[in-house]
Amino acid sequence: MFKIIRKKQLNEQVVLFEIEAPFIAAKAEAGQFIIFRLDEQGERVPLTIADYDRQKGSITIIFQTVGASTMKLGELNEGDYISDVVGPLGTPTEYDDNIRKVAVIGGGVGCAIAYPQAKKLFNMGVEVDLIAGFRNKDIIILEDEMKAVSTNLHICTDDGSYGTKGFVTDKLKELIESGNKYDEVIAIGPVIMMKFISKLTQPYGIKTLVSLNPIMIDGTGMCGGCRVTVDGKIRYACVDGPDFDGHKVDFDELMKRNSTYKKQEAEHICRLTGGKRNG
Amino acid sequence: MADMSLKKTPITEQPPQERICNFKEVSLGYTADEAVKEAGRCLNCKNKPCTTGCPVNVRIPEFIAKVSQGDFEAAYDIIKSTNALPAVCGRVCPQENQCEGKCVRGIKGEPVGIGRLERFCADYMMDKQKAAVKPEPNGHKVAVVGSGPSSLTVAGDLAKLGYEVTVYEAFHTAGGVLMYGIPEFRLPKEIVSKEIKALEELGVKIMTNMVIGKVLSVDELIEMGNEAVFIGSGAGLPRFMGIEGESLVGVYSANEYLTRINLMKAYKDGFETPILESESVAVVGGGNVAMDSARSAKRMGAKNVYIIYRRSMDELPARKEEVHHAMEEGIEFKLLNNPVRILGDENDRVKSIEVIGMQLGEPDESGRRSPVEIKGSEHTIDVDTVIMAIGTSPNPLIKKTTPGLETNKRGCLIVDESNATTKEGVHAGGDAVTGAATVILAMGAGKKAAAEIDKYIKSK
Numbered sequence: 260m261f262k263i264i265r266k267k268q269l270n271e272q273v274v275l276f277e278i279e280a281p282f283i284a285a286k287a288e289a290g291q292f293i294i295f296r297l298d299e300q301g302e303r304v305p306l307t308i309a310d311y312d313r314q315k316g317s318i319t320i321i322f323q324t325v326g327a328s329t330m331k332l333g334e335l336n337e338g339d340y341i342s343d344v345v346g347p348l349g350t351p352t353e354y355d356d357n358i359r360k361v362a363v364i365g366g367g368v369g370c371a372i373a374y375p376q377a378k379k380l381f382n383m384g385v386e387v388d389l390i391a392g393f394r395n396k397d398i399i400i401l402e403d404e405m406k407a408v409s410t411n412l413h414i415c416t417d418d419g420s421y422g423t424k425g426f427v428t429d430k431l432k433e434l435i436e437s438g439n440k441y442d443e444v445i446a447i448g449p450v451i452m453m454k455f456i457s458k459l460t461q462p463y464g465i466k467t468l469v470s471l472n473p474i475m476i477d478g479t480g481m482c483g484g485c486r487v488t489v490d491g492k493i494r495y496a497c498v499d500g501p502d503f504d505g506h507k508v509d510f511d512e513l514m515k516r517n518s519t520y521k522k523q524e525a526e527h528i529c530r531l532t533g534g535k536r537n538g
Numbered sequence: 539m540a541d542m543s544l545k546k547t548p549i550t551e552q553p554p555q556e557r558i559c560n561f562k563e564v565s566l567g568y569t570a571d572e573a574v575k576e577a578g579r580c581l582n583c584k585n586k587p588c589t590t591g592c593p594v595n596v597r598i599p600e601f602i603a604k605v606s607q608g609d610f611e612a613a614y615d616i617i618k619s620t621n622a623l624p625a626v627c628g629r630v631c632p633q634e635n636q637c638e639g640k641c642v643r644g645i646k647g648e649p650v651g652i653g654r655l656e657r658f659c660a661d662y663m664m665d666k667q668k669a670a671v672k673p674e675p676n677g678h679k680v681a682v683v684g685s686g687p688s689s690l691t692v693a694g695d696l697a698k699l700g701y702e703v704t705v706y707e708a709f710h711t712a713g714g715v716l717m718y719g720i721p722e723f724r725l726p727k728e729i730v731s732k733e734i735k736a737l738e739e740l741g742v743k744i745m746t747n748m749v750i751g752k753v754l755s756v757d758e759l760i761e762m763g764n765e766a767v768f769i770g771s772g773a774g775l776p777r778f779m780g781i782e783g784e785s786l787v788g789v790y791s792a793n794e795y796l797t798r799i800n801l802m803k804a805y806k807d808g809f810e811t812p813i814l815e816s817e818s819v820a821v822v823g824g825g826n827v828a829m830d831s832a833r834s835a836k837r838m839g840a841k842n843v844y845i846i847y848r849r850s851m852d853e854l855p856a857r858k859e860e861v862h863h864a865m866e867e868g869i870e871f872k873l874l875n876n877p878v879r880i881l882g883d884e885n886d887r888v889k890s891i892e893v894i895g896m897q898l899g900e901p902d903e904s905g906r907r908s909p910v911e912i913k914g915s916e917h918t919i920d921v922d923t924v925i926m927a928i929g930t931s932p933n934p935l936i937k938k939t940t941p942g943l944e945t946n947k948r949g950c951l952i953v954d955e956s957n958a959t960t961k962e963g964v965h966a967g968g969d970a971v972t973g974a975a976t977v978i979l980a981m982g983a984g985k986k987a988a989a990e991i992d993k994y995i996k997s998k
Contacts, residue, residue: 302810476794
């Protein structure tokens with residue numbers, strides 16, 4: 260059993276939990292994830308580790324309450340327990356020592372995962388342009404935290420209610436075209452966003468790292484559910500990833516595979532909420 | 539005088555039409571009278587060919603003699619003295635290639651139903667066992683990685699010798715393939731849980747949610763005071779064929795399909811793990827895992843379930859009983875066929891599978907006649923789900939994170955005749971060493987490894 264020691268509602272749909280997990284906290288690195296199972300009947304759901312505190316023996320996860328399991332998870336409070344948390348899974352993100360300047364892009368709740376990457380790079384002395392995209396002002400998360408680990412923070416909103424109006428791709432394009440030379444772009448967010456960021460950077464030849472979130476069960480290379488096509492070959496996100504070269508990922512296939520249980524999920528949420536569908 | 543009837547005493551099974559609507563066990567097991575009758579068929583041969591055919595050398599004629607006398611407890615104790623998991627083995631061992639394959643009665647007629655008798659004894663004693671007495675600790679610590687059949691055997695054998703054993707399991711539930719792989723209708727999970735509880739009573743500590751190679755390395759396990767480590771991490775990455783369409787929605791590895799059903803209980807109301815509804819399912823492969831997948835799909839409500847296998851009936855690697863049960867349940871065998879590609883509909887859901895006819899040519903290095911494509915014989919079968927059950931390669935996690943641990947070119951851990959790996963203090967067994975094999979072979983390896991670990995630690 261894993262105890263929730265801190266809960267913070269970041270916006271109406273995004274929740275932060277700090278969880279007591281000393282074994283995982285001792286080893287966690289940016290880019291790795293955990294799998295939780297809420298209770299005996301729960302499914303196994305992967306979530307990226309947003310932060311960790313080795314001394315305190317805790318990890319932080321930030322999640323959007325969009326599916327049945329995350330909605331139930333979000334109902335828990337400080338002092339409650341999660342039945343199972345396993346990790347740290349996946350390969351930690353590795354950066355070249357020579358990189359000087361990067362653009363880190365987070366989309367929506369993906370900012371929770373972009374944040375530790377920006378933090379790691381910023382602490383390595385790298386110049387970090389952080390571009391964070393949200394639908395509107397009300398759902399902006401981690402603004403102060405992101406500001407603290409970036410050289411420049413650019414917030415974009417789809418409706419222009421805060422920061423720059425427009426998509427993160429527009430902002431990145433503008434920054435590249437105005438002469439910023441990036442050694443690497445790190446994009447974390449919805450698959451569609453990662454796809455278009457990768458498309459944008461390809462002609463400029465900027466190395467682009469994406470963090471994938473396919474369906475998985477065990478997270479240790481056993482079930483094969485998380486297979487993605489990278490450079491024409493089957494790769495397993497749980498052991499070979501979750502980070503991959505964005506220029507080589509078959510995003511369209513990933514989007515289709517991620518929609519496998521759309522019907523079941525919708526029916527399930529209807530049962531949980533009596534018809535009201537969040538997100 | 540032995541009962542000379544040529545056939546095994548019949549066993550009661552759920553009728554096929556009934557059982558394809560539930561996940562309850564197919565075979566209901568012998569009653570005491572039936573067991574005594576079947577035991578009466580044993581000739582009690584002097585040279586005991588059956589025992590030599592058993593990877594853990596169960597003293598078969600001895601236990602069967604006790605069954606025929608009605609002393610089931612004594613029979614069970616004889617089995618249990620060399621086999622840590624009789625209730626499991628009685629159900630899932632390929633007896634036809636082992637004990638029963640060597641039975642003299644099998645020369646003319648059917649062999650003695652050794653598996654059925656083993657299961658009977660284990661089931662009879664299931665609720666009558668006294669709580670295990672914790673042995674006197676010997677002051678030595680051993681770590682076991684994984685909790686499948688090889689690991690459970692190592693843990694049990696060493697705990698009985700007084701070792702302080704900790705088992706590290708990556709999943710939230712211990713049992714490995716016995717929990718996630720083999721379906722409920724062949725091996726009720728309650729039986730596995732009871733076996734694991736018995737180990738805990740012996741003093742074995744089980745830590746779930748611990749992925750060795752990630753959360754702790756093998757070296758760290760040694761630094762923590764474990765004088766030896768056993769790796770029984772099992773088979774890993776599922777194989778795919780590398781054909782077009784394997785990423786379509788509705789293509790599963792058998793590992794994923796079975797895990798969703800067995801471990802995550804997707805077939806039960808109230809459990810959250812989703813699984814696709816299927817009308818027609820193609821299972822590619824001919825082993826036990828393929829049979830398990832096909833029969834599970836049938837129980838999940840699929841109308842048509844096909845086994846697609848590139849060789850013929852004679853080469854099917856599955857246990858005979860599984861093939862027989864699958865046929866009774868209406869699984870269609872499309873033998874001498876090999877998939878060419880999988881086709882999808884406008885939503886990228888599987889729509890059909892294209893196969894090509896095969897014929898058998900010369901025997902290959904495995905001794906089996908190798909299948910050769912028949913040109914122009916391509917045809918499609920309408921299915922909405924494809925399950926790939928064509929094997930696995932060992933899990934790369936531990937090898938990647940353990941310096942000094944070597945694998946062969948198939949990715950299997952290299953061990954010597956004492957099951958010692960290339961790393962000091964580390965033994966291994968089961969599928970991690972052999973590639974996908976059987977429960978009983980893994981247990982045999984575990985038994986040997988436990989004895990070798992004991993020798994290794996005591997010689998230090």
